[in-house]
Each structure stands twice: as structure tokens, then as C-alpha cells.
Amino acid sequence: MYGNPHARSPRVRAGLLGGAAAMSLVLALSGCSSDNATTTPAPSDTTMAGPPADNGKPITVWVDSDRQAAADAYTAAYPNDPVTVEVYDGGANGSGTFRTKMQLFDQAGSGWPDVVFSTQNNDAAWASQSQGGKDPYAAVLNNGLIPDSTLSGFAQGALDPCTVDGKVYCLRNDLAQDVLWYNKSLMDQFGYDLPTTWEEYQALGDKVATEHPGYIIGAQGDAFTPEIYFWSGKCEANHITGATSVTVNTDSTECKRVASMLDDLLANGTVPNISVFSPEFVQTYTDKVLMMPGPAWYGGALFQNPDNVNTPAGQMAVAAPLPWAGEDAVTGDVGGATWFISSHSENPGLAAKFATFVTTADDYQVDLAPGFPAFKAAEDKWLTKQDASGYYAESLQPLVDAGGMIWSGWGSGIFSQEAIWAKVMTPGVTAGKKLVDLLPDWQKAISDQAKVDGYTVN
Amino acid sequence: MTPNTSDGSAVGAGTRRRSALAALLRRRPSTRVMPYIFSAPYAILMIAFGLLPALYALYLSFTKKDGSGFAGVENYTNVMTDFRFVPAVEHVSFYIAIWLVSLIVLVTFLALVVHSLGIKRVRTGLRTIFYLPGALAGASSVLLWLFLLDPTASPVKWVLKFLGMNSFLEVVQPSHMPLIFAIVAFWAGAGGWIVIMYGALNNISDEVMEAARIDGAGPIQLALKIQIPMIRKWITYMVIISLATGVQLFVEPQFLSQATTAVIPNDYSLNQLAYQYAFKQNDFHGASAISILLLVVALALSSIFVARGGLFDKE
Numbered sequence: 001m002y003g004n005p006h007a008r009s010p011r012v013r014a015g016l017l018g019g020a021a022a023m024s025l026v027l028a029l030s031g032c033s034s035d036n037a038t039t040t041p042a043p044s045d046t047t048m049a050g051p052p053a054d055n056g057k058p059i060t061v062w063v064d065s066d067r068q069a070a071a072d073a074y075t076a077a078y079p080n081d082p083v084t085v086e087v088y089d090g091g092a093n094g095s096g097t098f099r100t101k102m103q104l105f106d107q108a109g110s111g112w113p114d115v116v117f118s119t120q121n122n123d124a125a126w127a128s129q130s131q132g133g134k135d136p137y138a139a140v141l142n143n144g145l146i147p148d149s150t151l152s153g154f155a156q157g158a159l160d161p162c163t164v165d166g167k168v169y170c171l172r173n174d175l176a177q178d179v180l181w182y183n184k185s186l187m188d189q190f191g192y193d194l195p196t197t198w199e200e201y202q203a204l205g206d207k208v209a210t211e212h213p214g215y216i217i218g219a220q221g222d223a224f225t226p227e228i229y230f231w232s233g234k235c236e237a238n239h240i241t242g243a244t245s246v247t248v249n250t251d252s253t254e255c256k257r258v259a260s261m262l263d264d265l266l267a268n269g270t271v272p273n274i275s276v277f278s279p280e281f282v283q284t285y286t287d288k289v290l291m292m293p294g295p296a297w298y299g300g301a302l303f304q305n306p307d308n309v310n311t312p313a314g315q316m317a318v319a320a321p322l323p324w325a326g327e328d329a330v331t332g333d334v335g336g337a338t339w340f341i342s343s344h345s346e347n348p349g350l351a352a353k354f355a356t357f358v359t360t361a362d363d364y365q366v367d368l369a370p371g372f373p374a375f376k377a378a379e380d381k382w383l384t385k386q387d388a389s390g391y392y393a394e395s396l397q398p399l400v401d402a403g404g405m406i407w408s409g410w411g412s413g414i415f416s417q418e419a420i421w422a423k424v425m426t427p428g429v430t431a432g433k434k435l436v437d438l439l440p441d442w443q444k445a446i447s448d449q450a451k452v453d454g455y456t457v458n
Numbered sequence: 459m460t461p462n463t464s465d466g467s468a469v470g471a472g473t474r475r476r477s478a479l480a481a482l483l484r485r486r487p488s489t490r491v492m493p494y495i496f497s498a499p500y501a502i503l504m505i506a507f508g509l510l511p512a513l514y515a516l517y518l519s520f521t522k523k524d525g526s527g528f529a530g531v532e533n534y535t536n537v538m539t540d541f542r543f544v545p546a547v548e549h550v551s552f553y554i555a556i557w558l559v560s561l562i563v564l565v566t567f568l569a570l571v572v573h574s575l576g577i578k579r580v581r582t583g584l585r586t587i588f589y590l591p592g593a594l595a596g597a598s599s600v601l602l603w604l605f606l607l608d609p610t611a612s613p614v615k616w617v618l619k620f621l622g623m624n625s626f627l628e629v630v631q632p633s634h635m636p637l638i639f640a641i642v643a644f645w646a647g648a649g650g651w652i653v654i655m656y657g658a659l660n661n662i663s664d665e666v667m668e669a670a671r672i673d674g675a676g677p678i679q680l681a682l683k684i685q686i687p688m689i690r691k692w693i694t695y696m697v698i699i700s701l702a703t704g705v706q707l708f709v710e711p712q713f714l715s716q717a718t719t720a721v722i723p724n725d726y727s728l729n730q731l732a733y734q735y736a737f738k739q740n741d742f743h744g745a746s747a748i749s750i751l752l753l754v755v756a757l758a759l760s761s762i763f764v765a766r767g768g769l770f771d772k773e
Contacts, residue, residue: 095716100737131740221627223719273627275719280610280625422720430627448541452739 051147054349058082059114061354062098064090066370067117067173067337073364074357081350090119090337096416099126106134114345115354117173121161121336122412128164129243138169139343145352146171150360155403158374161412162338164243169340171359174371175379176295176336177402178228180319181303183311184393186215186290197325198233201291202261208290209268217291218271219281220262221426223418224334228293231332231410232321233258237446240411246450247458250443257324259435266429273429282308293322295334296399300370304391317394321402330407336374372399415449512753518746533747537735542725549711550727552636554704557643561700562693565648569655570681585656588649599646600713607638630718635726639710651696658689694767698760705756708733728752 061083063071071085091098098118105111127138142151146168151159154172162170180201182194190212195201205217220229230237235255239247249255265271274281276294286309292298299318303311323329339359345351358364365378366385373379379400387395424445428438447457522529537543568588575581591599605611608626609618623629630638662685670684686693711726712733725731728748736745764770 096738103737103740223721274625275627278610278626279608283610416720419720419724422718423723426627426721427632430625430631452540452542 051144051352052349054081054353055347056082057347057350058084059345059347059350059354060084060086061115061117062086062088062113063117064088064092064119066090067358069368070117070358070364073361073368074354077357077361077363078353081353083350083354086113090117091123092119098123102127102137103131106131106137109134112137112342112344114342114347114351116340116342117337117358118170118340119335119337120416121172121176121333121338122414122416123338123340124162124164124169125240125243125412125414127340128167128169135343136169137340137342137344139341139345139348139351140167140169141171141341141352142168145341145348146356150356153360153376154374155376155379157404157406158336160406160408161333161336170338171355172374173337173339173359174297174369175374175403176297176334176371177321177399177406178232178293178295178331178334179321179398179402180291180293181289181298182291182317182319183289183315184317185315190290192290194319195291195322198257198261198322199325201322202264204291205265205270206268209270212290213269215288215290216270216272216285218265218293219274219276220266220271220429221274221278221281222276223422223426224295225262225425226417226421227332227334227410228295229258229262230255231407232293232330233324234327234330234407234409236409237442238410238413238417240413241458244454245456245458246411246413246446248443248446248450250439250446255439256436259439263434263436266435273426276302276308285309295336296372296402297335297370299386299392299396313391314393316392318392318396318398320398321405329405331402331405332410333406337371372403413450413455414453415446415455417446420445420449515746515749518743519750521743523741523743529743533743534751537731537744537747537751540731542731542734543728546725546728546731549636550705550707553639553643553707553727554701556636556640557704558697558700560640560644561648561651561696564644565651565655565696566686566689566693568648569652569659570685572652573656573659573685574677585649585653588652590649591646592650594646597709597713599642600710600717603638603642603645604714604717626718627721630714630721632722635711635714635722639707642710643704647700654696655689655692658692659685662688690767691769691771694763694769697767698763698769701759701763702756705729705752 059082061071063085065087067090068085068087071083074081075083075085088101089095089097098116098120102112124138128136130136139145141162142148151168155175158172158175159168159170162168162172180194187194190208192204192207195204201217208215208217218229226235226237233254235258236247236249236252237255239249241247262271266273272285274284276292276298289303289309289311292302294302299316302308303316321329321331339355341348341351341355359373360375360378362378362381365373365375366381369382373382383396383400386392420442424441425435425438428441429435450457519533520529520531521527522532572581572584572588575584594602606614607618607629609615609624609629610626612618618624618629666684666688667680670680675683706729707727708729711722712724712730714722715724715726715730725734729752732745732748732752735741735748
């Protein structure tokens with residue numbers, strides 16, 4: 001940007017033109033064509049007799065750094081398969097790398113990796129769609145590429161984010177259902193009973209604030225805050241009703257009750273506006289987490305993690321998601337990663353074998369994976385292993401129950417709800433505004449972004 | 459970014475050399491072709507990677523997304539009515555305003571101060587220190603600033619706490635960002651300009667300075683009446699180059715957007731918005747429209763500065 005001015009030419013006009021040109025250059029090098037940006041429906045099914053055979057051609061696999069273990073496990077199990085592993089950022093934190101790169105390969109007409117791991121669970125929304133006359137990136141999996149017997153082995157609802165118009169476009173790596181994590185030792189020590197509704201949860205928060213100030217029962221500084229609290233509150237902020245339609249209504253009782261609960265608990269300090277992945281969080285709250293609503297992967301990412309709060313063994317436990325009084329409990333989902341197979345792959349047989357291995361084989365999902373497996377058989381073994389490890393104070397069975405409680409009124413659209421929340425709500429709260437008062441801004445931001453991405457907003 | 463021209467002689471001592479060269483060329487007509495050969499590589503690269511892509515962007519910005527022909531100003535109205543456009547314009551404008559004013563005032567002031575110091579070793583030392591941060595490229599300087607701006611990690615956390623900012627989220631509030639980007643840009647870029655201004659000050663002849671001193675001018679009068687007017691072109695040059703890089707703000711907000719998990723949005727600046735159009739929405743036509751708008755605005759503003767600053771006036 002502001003590099004060494006010595007290196008710049010005194011030719012002002014040239015410098016300026018060069019500046020603008022550099023940007024245009026990016027456009028030109030990417031081979032921009034003028035026939036893109038029209039979204040057409042996915043091409044019709046090509047019925048396949050059965051899983052294709054491995055034809056011996058090499059495949060390229062993209063994983064994030066955490067999932068390199070999965071690729072390594074595959075290479076250990078099948079050392080002779082020609083698999084090249086490349087590490088990328090997994091599309092995390094709204095970087096959109098996966099989509100961006102595939103669009104560039106679409107422009108170039110070649111270069112697509114055969115299998116891609118994505119940390120996001122909404123990639124099927126674009127990967128199932130044709131861009132600029134090119135085939136959609138994602139191969140349809142439920143027409144024989146992956147046998148039905150394998151697909152039906154995934155937990156109920158696990159493949160919902162992968163499914164568009166009845167076609168399955170990805171395999172789920174792990175489930176990310178929200179549960180109520182709590183520190184059993186601390187709860188016992190303070191003499192508190194587990195809350196059984198969100199109302200009781202809020203009341204307990206008020207109590208903790210006066211009796212044990214400094215302890216927290218949640219956090220609301222992360223971009224996925226809406227997926228923990230608002231999704232399970234049945235707030236209709238992200239109701240994807242079709243491939244390009246979404247219903248957004250944050251002016252409902254459901255949204256307001258969640259917002260005012262968070263406002264109250266922020267004010268009394270028990271649910272601070274802080275990211276659980278910030279150094280501040282680790283510094284301030286390492287021994288102070290009494291409860292923490294959040295996804296299944298919090299277990300490995302926060303509590304059993306030397307780089308985060310690193311709670312000692314025998315203290316943490318999991319409770320089922322909380323209901324609002326008088327309603328059935330439902331919950332949300334924070335991510336839950338996915339594996340895609342390229343429709344452009346020259347060796348779909350091997351690609352399918354790889355994707356099946358990393359999502360279903362015990363070698364990775366039971367022995368190594370930190371998150372809760374989406375594949376049922378691996379799930380049970382993973383659970384047994386976790387219970388046997390003695391880290392958790394009680395059985396993790398509530399995790400399994402929560403898997404079937406995900407509210408279907410919150411969908412997986414192309415746009416990132418997390419990016420919208422981070423842009424509009426987090427700075428608002430930081431500036432001292434109340435979430436309840438910010439709900440209309442949230443509504444507008446979601447609607448605006450959805451429209452930009454071609455959605456009809458109701 | 460842009461390769462240098464072989465013709466670096468717009469100002470000062472170069473003029474003498476150029477007239478000598480011209481005399482040489484008059485004597486030996488066969489060497490007249492040499493300037494063209496020397497400047498050809500630049501011209502070719504400039505056309506291939508500067509002019510043609512710019513023209514292609516111009517073409518794209520006036521054609522329809524579906525390839526069905528002339529679109530009129532449709533792409534332009536699309537991007538300008540985008541809900542992200544006006545905020546991006548505001549962000550970049552605030553940033554440029556703060557940055558340019560601080561560059562003009564502080565760089566000129568610091569160059570004058572360093573130039574007037576008596577001890578040579580101090581002068582050289584200071585210039586080197588000013589210049590050092592410029593050795594860091596955009597992204598790595600942002601990385602460094604991420605630490606400085608995080609109240610839990612910063613070595614100057616007391617400054618942040620004194621200003622009432624106790625968490626990283628409080629530091630990176632949207633209203634703070636133009637100032638933060640300007641500080642980062644100033645920190646990384648000002649040193650190089652101080653060195654250039656210092657060189658420009660050296661170019662003022664001792665006779666002029668001496669005459670002014672004999673007439674009773676103090677250091678402040680010298681600076682205001684002699685030095686600043688005589689380096690006016692250099693200041694204009696700095697403003698124009700900085701303006702051109704400023705409107706292209708991209709790396710810093712993009713990086714911060716990642717680091718703050720999108721609290722600094724990924725559509726903060728106009729260039730980022732263009733990137734969103736091209737690579738998130740697959741709309742290269744809208745992206746081209748934004749880049750052409752940037753070009754037009756930067757050219758218009760530069761023209762004003764060139765005219766007012768007398769940059770192209772003959773001496």
C-alpha cells in the first residue's frame with residue numbers, strides 16, 4: 001500500500017493510472033468473462049448405477065490445518081492412494097476462501113480440488129448452483145456417488161445443511177448443536193441447581209452477579225452469538241424458505257425475549273461482550289466459567305484445551321438445551337463442518353472413498369476428531385471414548401439428545417449471518433446500545449445483505 | 459506498483475543533466491533512438507498491465523452482467539445504490555482526510571526540524587529511525603498494530619486504558635477506524651517522505667538561505683517564507699501519490715476484518731466492496747464500475763492538486 005515512496009515514479013499520471021490499473025489487473029488476470037453471475041438451477045440428475053470405481057488418477061484434497069489429521073489418517077490407512085493434500089483456511093470467519101477460489105477455477109475452467117473440507121455449513125447454498133454456465137462445484141452425492149447405506153448412517157438432520165431441493169451436496173464432518181456446558185464442581189460448590197428454562201437461567205445469572213461477581217454463565221462477543229441464543233429462542237432472523245428466498249422478522253416476541261435476556265446479563269456482567277477465543281477471555285475468565293451455552297465443539301475447543309480456559313478433568317458436564325417456559329426445547333447449530341466432492345473430479349471414485357473415510361471411519365472420527373461426529377456409528381463410539389476418558393464429570397449423552405432438537409426455522413443461506421452480526425450488533429453493544437434497540441438494525445442489515453446476494457426477502 | 463520511468467529528472471539538478479544530454483543528442487543523431495529503446499520496456503508493461511486492463515474494466519463496467527450488450531450506467535447505479543457504497547465512501551474519505559492533513563503538516567514539520575539540526579550524526583540517525591517502519595509491508599505492519607491495539611497484549615496498554623478502552627472490541631469501534639488506519643499509514647509511510655523532503659530542503663541553495671539570514675530571517679520565517687514555498691512541488695507530489703494509494707485502501711481493513719472476525723466488515727473500503735462484487739457476488743461488471751469510479755475521483759482530485767501545486771510548471 002504505502003510502500004517506499006522512493007520507489008514511486010515522479011510521473012504522477014502514470015502512478016495514478018497504474019494504481020487503478022493494478023486493480024483492473026486483478027480483474028483481468030482472473031479472466032473475467034462477461035457471461036457470469038447468472039444463477040441457473042442445478043442440472044438434472046445423471047443417474048449412476050453405483051459408486052464409480054477408483055480409476056487410479058490422482059486427486060487433490062483441501063483441508064484446514066485442524067483437519068490435516070484426517071488427511072494423515074487416510075494416508076496412513078491407504079499409503080498407496082495418489083492423494084495430494086493442500087492446507088487452506090477452511091473458509092473460516094467469513095473469509096469465503098472456498099467460494100472465492102472455486103469461482104476463480106470456474107473462470108479458469110480448470111484446477112478445482114477433488115475434495116474440499118469447509119468449516120462452514122452453508123456452502124451447499126452456492127456450491128449447488130451453476131455459476132456462469134459452469135457446472136455447480138459440488139457433485140450430487142445421493143445419486144450413487146455415495147451409497148444410500150452410507151448417507152443414511154448420518155445422524156438425523158445432519159445432512160440438512162447439505163441438502164438443496166432434495167439433493168445432497170456434502171457430507172457432514174461433525175455436528176455443532178448447542179448445549180448448556182456447565183462446571184459441575186462450581187455449581188455444587190455454590191449450591192446452585194441447573195436451570196431448566198431460559199427464564200431460570202436468567203434468574204440464576206442475576207443471582208450469580210450478586211453472590212459471586214466475576215463468574216460468568218455465557219459470553220456474547222462472538223459472531224456466532226445469534227446461533228447460540230437467538231436460534232434456540234426461535235427468533236426468525238434467518239428463515240431460508242427456498243433457494244433464493246428468506247423470511248426475516250426480528251420484531252417478534254421470540255427475538256425480543258432473547259435480546260432483553262442478553263441485555264440484562266450483559267449489564268450484570270454474567271454474559272460479557274467478549275469473544276471466547278480472545279486472549280482477554282482466557283486471561284479474565286479461566287477459572288470463572290460457571291455455565292456456557294454453546295456448540296458441541298466447545299468441549300474440545302474451550303474446556304479441554306491448554307490454549308483456552310483448560311478446565312481440569314472431572315469438572316465440566318453437559319446439560320440438554322434449555323427451553324423457554326412452556327415451550328419444547330429447541331437448539332441451534334454453530335457450524336458443523338462439511339466435506340465436498342468436486343463435480344469436475346477426474347477420479348470421483350477415489351474422491352468418494354476419501355470423503356467417506358474422513359467422515360465415517362473410526363481412524364479419524366473416533367480416534368482423532370475433536371468434535372462430535374455426524375456419522376451415527378462413529379458418534380456412539382466417540383461418546384463411549386469421551387465418557388471413558390474421565391474428563392467429563394457426567395456422561396455426554398445430552399449432546400446426542402440435542403442433535404435431534406435443532407430448530408428448523410433457521411437455515412443455511414449464502415450470506416453469513418455471523419458477518420452481519422459482527423458488523424452491526426457487536427459494535428453497537430460495544431458502544432453501549434441495548435440489543436433490544438438494535439433488533440431493527442439487525443433486521444435491516446440481514447435484509448440488505450440477503451437482497452445483494454439475490455434473495456427475495458419477506 | 460508501477461515500474462519506474464527512465465525519466466526521473468522532473469525536478470532540480472536533473473534539468474542540467476537533461477540539457478547536456480539533449481546537446482549530446484543533437485550532435486549525434488544516430489543515438490536519438492536510444493531513449494525510445496530505454497523506455498520501451500516500461501511502455502510495453504504499462505500498456506499490457508496498466509492501460510489495457512483499465513480499458514477492459516471500462517468496457518466491463520458498461521456492459522451487462524449476462525453478456526447481452528451495452529448496459530448504459532446500470533452497473534454504476536447498481537453499485538452506487540448498494541447499501542454498502544455510501545458507508546465505504548465515508549470510511550475512505552475520513553481516512554484520506556486525516557492521513558493527508560497529518561502527512562502535510564507533520565512530514566513538513568519533521569523534515570524542517572531534522573534539517574535544521576546542527577549535528578550530522580543526529581540528523582542521519584533520526585532519518586534512519588523515521589524510515590525504519592517503512593520497511594514493513596502493509597500486512598505485516600497491521601499485524602504489529604494488532605498487538606499494539608489490543609489492551610491485553612499491548613506494551614502501551616496504559617495509553618489505551620487511559621483513553622477508556624479496556625477491550626480490543628472497544629478499540630476497533632467503527633468510529634475509531636479512520637484514525638487508526640491513518641495512524642498505521644502515517645507510521646509506515648511518513649519516514650520515506652521525510653527523507654524525500656529532507657532531500658528537497660537540501661536542494662535549496664545556500665545563497666538563498668544565507669541571503670535570507672542576512673536580511674534577519676529567523677528559523678520560523680526561513681521555513682515559512684523560503685523553505686516551504688520552495689518545496690511546494692514536493693509536497694504536492696507527496697499528496698498526489700498518497701491520495702492514489704489512499705483511495706485504494708484494502709490490505710489493512712481486509713486483514714483487520716479477519717483478525718476481528720468481521721467486526722471490521724469485509725466491505726469497509728471501496729476496494730473491498732469491489733472485491734466483494736468480483737469474488738463473492740461473481741459480478742465483475744459491478745467491481746469494474748467501482749474501480750472506474752475510484753479512478754475518476756482520484757484523477758479529478760489529483761488534477762486539482764496538480765493545478766494548485768504548480769507541479770507541472772516550468773521552472
